[in-house]
Amino acid sequence: MPPGGQFLLGTDLLGRDLLTRILYGARTSLVIGVVANGIALLIGTLVGVTAGYFRGWLGSILMRFTDLMMAFPALLLAIALAAIFSPSLWIVALVIALVNWVQVARVLYTETTSLAERDFVQAERAIGAGTGRILGLHILPHLLPTIIVYGTLGISTTVLLEATLSFLGIGVQPPQPSWGNIIFENQTYFQAAPWLVFFPGVAILLLALAFNLVGDALRDVLDPTQRGRG
Amino acid sequence: MAGYLLRRLVQSVLILLGVTLVTFFLLYVLPADPVRQIAGRSATAETVESIRRQLGLDQPFWVQYGRYLWNLLHLDLGRSYLQRSEVAELIRARLPPTLLLMAGAILCELVLGLTMGIVAALRPGTATDNGLMIASFVGVSAPQFVVGLLLLYLFGVRLHWLPISGYGTFAHLVLPSLTLGILGAGWYSRMMRSSMVEVLRQDFIRTARAKGLTRRRVILRHALPNAILPIVAMIGIDIGVFMGGIVVVESVFGWPGIGQLAWQAIQRVDIPIIMGVTIVSAVAIVLGNLLADLVAPFIDPRIRLR
Numbered sequence A: 001m002p003p004g005g006q007f008l009l010g011t012d013l014l015g016r017d018l019l020t021r022i023l024y025g026a027r028t029s030l031v032i033g034v035v036a037n038g039i040a041l042l043i044g045t046l047v048g049v050t051a052g053y054f055r056g057w058l059g060s061i062l063m064r065f066t067d068l069m070m071a072f073p074a075l076l077l078a079i080a081l082a083a084i085f086s087p088s089l090w091i092v093a094l095v096i097a098l099v100n101w102v103q104v105a106r107v108l109y110t111e112t113t114s115l116a117e118r119d120f121v122q123a124e125r126a127i128g129a130g131t132g133r134i135l136g137l138h139i140l141p142h143l144l145p146t147i148i149v150y151g152t153l154g155i156s157t158t159v160l161l162e163a164t165l166s167f168l169g170i171g172v173q174p175p176q177p178s179w180g181n182i183i184f185e186n187q188t189y190f191q192a193a194p195w196l197v198f199f200p201g202v203a204i205l206l207l208a209l210a211f212n213l214v215g216d217a218l219r220d221v222l223d224p225t226q227r228g229r230g
Numbered sequence B: 001m002a003g004y005l006l007r008r009l010v011q012s013v014l015i016l017l018g019v020t021l022v023t024f025f026l027l028y029v030l031p032a033d034p035v036r037q038i039a040g041r042s043a044t045a046e047t048v049e050s051i052r053r054q055l056g057l058d059q060p061f062w063v064q065y066g067r068y069l070w071n072l073l074h075l076d077l078g079r080s081y082l083q084r085s086e087v088a089e090l091i092r093a094r095l096p097p098t099l100l101l102m103a104g105a106i107l108c109e110l111v112l113g114l115t116m117g118i119v120a121a122l123r124p125g126t127a128t129d130n131g132l133m134i135a136s137f138v139g140v141s142a143p144q145f146v147v148g149l150l151l152l153y154l155f156g157v158r159l160h161w162l163p164i165s166g167y168g169t170f171a172h173l174v175l176p177s178l179t180l181g182i183l184g185a186g187w188y189s190r191m192m193r194s195s196m197v198e199v200l201r202q203d204f205i206r207t208a209r210a211k212g213l214t215r216r217r218v219i220l221r222h223a224l225p226n227a228i229l230p231i232v233a234m235i236g237i238d239i240g241v242f243m244g245g246i247v248v249v250e251s252v253f254g255w256p257g258i259g260q261l262a263w264q265a266i267q268r269v270d271i272p273i274i275m276g277v278t279i280v281s282a283v284a285i286v287l288g289n290l291l292a293d294l295v296a297p298f299i300d301p302r303i304r305l306r
Helices: A018-054 A056-070 A074-084 A089-116 A119-126 A131-167 A179-189 A195-222 B002-029 B034-039 B045-054 B061-073 B087-122 B127-141 B144-158 B170-200 B203-210 B215-232 B235-253 B258-267 B271-299
Strands: none
Touching: A018 A056, A018 A089, A018 A131, A018 A179, A018 A195, A056 A089, A056 B002, A074 A089, A074 A131, A074 B002, A074 B235, A074 B258, A074 B271, A089 A131, A119 A131, A131 A179, A131 A195, A131 B144, A179 A195, A179 B144, A195 B127, A195 B144, B002 B061, B002 B271, B034 B045, B087 B127, B087 B170, B087 B215, B087 B235, B087 B258, B087 B271, B127 B170, B144 B170, B144 B235, B170 B215, B170 B235, B203 B215, B215 B271, B235 B258, B235 B271, B258 B271
């Protein structure tokens, strides 16, 4: 049924109300967005800060591994992994996290190396502060703005990736609704019923757009040197 | 320069070696059994065992990996499990459509992105600027399969201007390239705007203006060449982004390229093809990055290769 009347956005082939499906799909997208991105941030921070602070062979190994991950076609890797493991919400989140941590690690690595050379960190080390104290009290607080910005921007990347995987039929499995799999289920009929593709598509777009705009605004607020640049 | 190039090449080879190892390992430990796929559901245990032996899949990991690498050195990517043909041959056959699609996408990105960026930079802070930058954000946030399906619906189903899917003529190329290019166009327009704004602030622009040159001449001859170059150097990096996008775009438009090959192989657990496509993509990404780094100092002499 087309949009209008009793069903605001129309119904799908099985007669399910599209608006309800989209509202429930939001839960899936947001859960994956937050969980996957959280894991990615955690891995990225751990790798980036460890490599940046300790340098040496450990840092080299970690960063070479990061370079290696950069050379992977990310989406292809995610698709292969998601298709091979039986897809469930948590597997999808984990796959996305495994693909997305790389950029965070690289940025934090660069920032940590320059922070570790700064005078206040050197001074702290000179008066005998332990590694934990330096990292926790002096390095991490300075990295926080970057982590927050990448955390926000990362949610939109994650949501897009989840939608893409679900659209290919290897993300979150029906009947659990996700915006990507609503489109996946209905794409065969989309010439006759384009609204079934259009509305979930707009939902994905709006969510990704929202997090991109917030992330960009946060970058302006948290990093004054970037203000006014694209 | 020669030393730098040599070091980077060695590095690239090591990275590619790492990619083969990680991919091979992931596919080795995966729970889906390729032999079952080949043998079919009704096969007896003996048939399954004999196929496994035939393909050398009963060997330990390092033996299998070593053999794979040895063949790879001879540019042999092995045989497809299901299609009974050489993987290298399959990929070579699918390469031209994908390269064509990428070229089209790069053109779309540059034309759309650079135009939007330049127009926005010339009127900073105005409604035009804000509107264009919001449009670029929308481009960056739009999922490619939705863009693809909507373009398909609008220009293919409704207006009948362009074919819905297929390959062969220029008309077939338009929608897939546009779909693949919109994401990049969003990024390029933002980078172009900031690069242009930066250049317009420089002293030599003020000098040019003070000499009494027309606005058009200052922008076209002095500002634009300086602002555009750092962005052109980014094209190399795009290749990595495209490698993911082609799977989606080719599946939406039925484009007979590498993305479709990979997608079919993934669904059928045809491991040699998955390996082959991953390696080819990784080579493309590494080369793209290398190219971007090598071009950078020619464009901006302040950048030194280290």
